[in-house]
Amino acid sequence: MVVAAAPAERTHPVSNHPRRGTTLTIREVSHRFDLEGQPLPVLDRISLRIDRSEFVALLGPSGCGKSTLLRLVAGLDPPTAGALLVDGEAIEGPDPSRVVVFQDPTLYPWRTVWNNVALGLQARGLLGTHRERVEDALRLVGLTGFANAYPHQLSGGMSQRTALARALVNDPKLLILDEPLGQLDSLTRITMQGELVSLWERVGFTALLVTHDVEEALFLAGRVIVLSARPAQIRAEIVNTLRYPRHRGDPHLAELRREVFAHLGLDATW
Amino acid sequence: MSSVVDEVASRPRPVVGPIASPPARSLIGGLAAAAAWFGVAAVTSFWPDKPESDWAYTDDFAALSGALAVALALAACAGVWFAGLQRVRRLAPWLIALALFFGAWEAVTAKLGLLPLPFFPPPQAILEVVVDDRTRLIACVLASFRLLATGYCLGAAIGFVTGVAIGWSRLVNYWIHPVLRFIGPLPATAWLPLAFFVFPSSFSASIFLIALATGFPVTVLTWSGVAGVNSAYYDIARTLGASQRFLVLKVAIPAAMPHVFVGLFMGLGTSFAVLVVAEMLGVKAGLGWYLQWAQGWAAYANMYAALLIMALLCSGLITLLFRLRDRLLSWQKGLVRW
Numbered sequence: 001m002v003v004a005a006a007p008a009e010r011t012h013p014v015s016n017h018p019r020r021g022t023t024l025t026i027r028e029v030s031h032r033f034d035l036e037g038q039p040l041p042v043l044d045r046i047s048l049r050i051d052r053s054e055f056v057a058l059l060g061p062s063g064c065g066k067s068t069l070l071r072l073v074a075g076l077d078p079p080t081a082g083a084l085l086v087d088g089e090a091i092e093g094p095d096p097s098r099v100v101v102f103q104d105p106t107l108y109p110w111r112t113v114w115n116n117v118a119l120g121l122q123a124r125g126l127l128g129t130h131r132e133r134v135e136d137a138l139r140l141v142g143l144t145g146f147a148n149a150y151p152h153q154l155s156g157g158m159s160q161r162t163a164l165a166r167a168l169v170n171d172p173k174l175l176i177l178d179e180p181l182g183q184l185d186s187l188t189r190i191t192m193q194g195e196l197v198s199l200w201e202r203v204g205f206t207a208l209l210v211t212h213d214v215e216e217a218l219f220l221a222g223r224v225i226v227l228s229a230r231p232a233q234i235r236a237e238i239v240n241t242l243r244y245p246r247h248r249g250d251p252h253l254a255e256l257r258r259e260v261f262a263h264l265g266l267d268a269t270w
Numbered sequence: 271m272s273s274v275v276d277e278v279a280s281r282p283r284p285v286v287g288p289i290a291s292p293p294a295r296s297l298i299g300g301l302a303a304a305a306a307w308f309g310v311a312a313v314t315s316f317w318p319d320k321p322e323s324d325w326a327y328t329d330d331f332a333a334l335s336g337a338l339a340v341a342l343a344l345a346a347c348a349g350v351w352f353a354g355l356q357r358v359r360r361l362a363p364w365l366i367a368l369a370l371f372f373g374a375w376e377a378v379t380a381k382l383g384l385l386p387l388p389f390f391p392p393p394q395a396i397l398e399v400v401v402d403d404r405t406r407l408i409a410c411v412l413a414s415f416r417l418l419a420t421g422y423c424l425g426a427a428i429g430f431v432t433g434v435a436i437g438w439s440r441l442v443n444y445w446i447h448p449v450l451r452f453i454g455p456l457p458a459t460a461w462l463p464l465a466f467f468v469f470p471s472s473f474s475a476s477i478f479l480i481a482l483a484t485g486f487p488v489t490v491l492t493w494s495g496v497a498g499v500n501s502a503y504y505d506i507a508r509t510l511g512a513s514q515r516f517l518v519l520k521v522a523i524p525a526a527m528p529h530v531f532v533g534l535f536m537g538l539g540t541s542f543a544v545l546v547v548a549e550m551l552g553v554k555a556g557l558g559w560y561l562q563w564a565q566g567w568a569a570y571a572n573m574y575a576a577l578l579i580m581a582l583l584c585s586g587l588i589t590l591l592f593r594l595r596d597r598l599l600s601w602q603k604g605l606v607r608w
Binding site for chain 2: 074075076094095096098099100102104106108109110111119120122123124150166170
C-alpha cells in the first residue's frame with residue numbers, strides 16, 4: 001500500500017498553508033426530526049467553537065446525532081434552533097469551501113476515478129482552467145495510476161481515498177469527515193489515519209471528524225468533544241496536546257483514552 | 271494495491287477443447303458446413319421438381335447454395351492463416367443446421383409436394399419474390415423504416431424528457447402522473463380509429479401511434495430511474511457546489527440511464543407491433559401493408575419474403591440498440607451480469 005507521497009519540497013498547488021482553514025462557531029444549536037408526527041430531539045443546545053486549522057473530533061455513541069450535526073455544518077439541512085457560523089457568517093446552504101467526506105465513499109459508478117475527483121470543479125465550471133488540480137489531488141492520495149479505473153474496480157481503501165481526493169480538489173477550508181474510515185478493515189484504517197494527519201498538516205484545512213472510535217479520535221484530533229446519547233449534549237472536552245506525528249503506543253494516549261471511556265460510562269472495563 | 275484491478279484484467283479464460291488447435295477445428299467445422307450446403311445444392315439441382323410444378327428459380331437457388339458452400343470452404347481454408355475468419359468455427363453448427371432445414375424444406379415442397387400449395391411454397395419461390403419484386407420490397411422497407419424511425423425517435427425523446435420531468439419536479443409529477451396512470455396502460459392501437467380521423471394524413475396518425483407506444487415505457491422507466499437515484503449522490507454534488515441543472519444533467523440522468531435503456535428496449539418492441547398494425551389498417555405502404563396485400567392475393571411466397579425481411583429489420587434494430595447501450599453503459603460491466 002503506497003502512502004500518499006507527494007515530494008516534501010512540493011508545496012500544495014492550491015493552498016498557502018499555514019492556517020488557511022476557517023473558524024467554525026456552533027451556537028446553541030438544537031435539532032429535531034419529525035418521526036410520524038412525533039418530534040424526535042436529536043441535538044440539544046450544542047455550542048462549540050473551532051479555530052482556524054484545528055483538528056476536532058466529535059465522539060459519541062452510535063445514533064447520538066453526530067452525523068446530523070455534520071449535515072447542519074455542511075449546510076445540507078437547516079437547524080431547528082440556534083446558529084452555525086463560518087468565519088462569522090451564517091451557513092445558509094452547501095458550499096464547496098466546506099466539503100463532506102461521508103462514511104460511504106458514494107463514488108459515481110458511471111465515472112472513472114479521474115472524473116469522480118473532477119466532480120466539484122466541473123460543477124462549478126472550473127474544470128477547463130484547473131485540470132491540473134485533479135492530478136494533484138490524485139497524487140496527494142496516491143492514486144495517480146488509477147485515474148482511468150472505474151469505482152467497482154477499486155478496493156474499499158482506494159474508494160475512500162478517491163472520495164478524499166474528490167473533496168480535496170476543491171481546496172476546502174473546512175473538511176467535514178463523517179466516519180470516513182468506518183467501513184475499512186483495521187490495517188487500511190490505520191494507514192489511512194496516518195495519511196489523513198499528514199494531509200491535514202500539509203494542506204492546513206480545518207478538520208471536523210465524527211467517529212465512534214476512541215483511538216481514532218485521540219490519534220487524529222487536537223481536541224475531542226464527547227457527546228452524550230440522543231439528544232446529544234456536549235459531555236466533555238478533552239484536549240490532546242501531543243505533537244504530531246503521534247505514536248499509537250504513547251502512554252499519554254492511554255491515559256486520555258481512559259478519561260474518554262469514563263465520560264462515555266464505559267470505564268469499568270479499563 | 272493493484273491486486274483488484276489486476277485480477278479483473280487477467281481473469282483466466284475457460285479452456286475450450288483439449289485436442290485440436292483452433293485453426294484445425296475451424297477448418298473441420300467450416301468444411302463440414304460447406305459440405306452440407308453442397309448437399310442442399312445437389313438435392314435442389316439433380317432431384318427433379320414434382321412434374322406439374324413450374325418453379326422458375328430452382329436452378330438459381332441451387333446456384334446460390336453452391337456459391338455459399340464454395341464461400342464457406344474458402345473461408346475455412348483461409349481461416350488456417352487468417353485468425354479473423356476462424357469465427358466460422360463458432361457459426362458452423364448453425365450453418366449445418368440451416369442447411370439441413372433448407373434441404374428438408376426443398377424436399378418436402380418442390381420435390382415431393384407433401385405440403386399443400388400455395389400455403390407452403392419452396393425456398394426458390396421466396397427467392398423469386400425477393401428478386402422479381404425487389405423494387406416494391408425496397409420501397410416498402412424504406413417506407414416502414416421512415417415511419418418507425420420518426421415515430422420511435424419522437425416518442426423516445428418526448429418520453430425521456432417527460433420521465434425526467436416527472437422524476438424531478440413535484441409539480442410536474444402531480445399533474446402528469448395521474449394522466450400517465452390513466453392513459454398509459456391503454457394499448458396504442460386502441461387510438462387507431464381516433465387517430466386516423468383526427469390527424470391530417472394516415473402517415474402522421476401512424477407516427478403519433480408509434481410515438482405513443484414508445485413514449486409510455488420510456489417515460490415510466492426514465493421516471494423510476496430518476497426517482498430511484500441514491501440521494502447520497504445528490505448530497506455529494508450539492509456540497510461540491512452543484513446547481514440544480516448540474517444535478518439533473520450530470521447526476522440524475524447518468525444514474526438513471528440503465529433504466530432508460532430498459533424503457534427504450536420495451537418501447538422498440540411495442541413500436542414494431544404498432545407499426546405493422548398501422549400499416550395494415552391505414553398507411554398504404556410499408557411491409558405491414560405488403561403482408562396484407564400478399565395475403566389478399568394468396569401470394570404466400572410474397573408474404574414469407576416480407577416476414578423474413580421484417581424479422582431481419584427488427585432484429586437488426588434491436589442489435590443496434592444493444593450496441594448503443596454497450597457503448598454508453600460500459601461502466602456497468604463490472605457491476606451487473608452483462
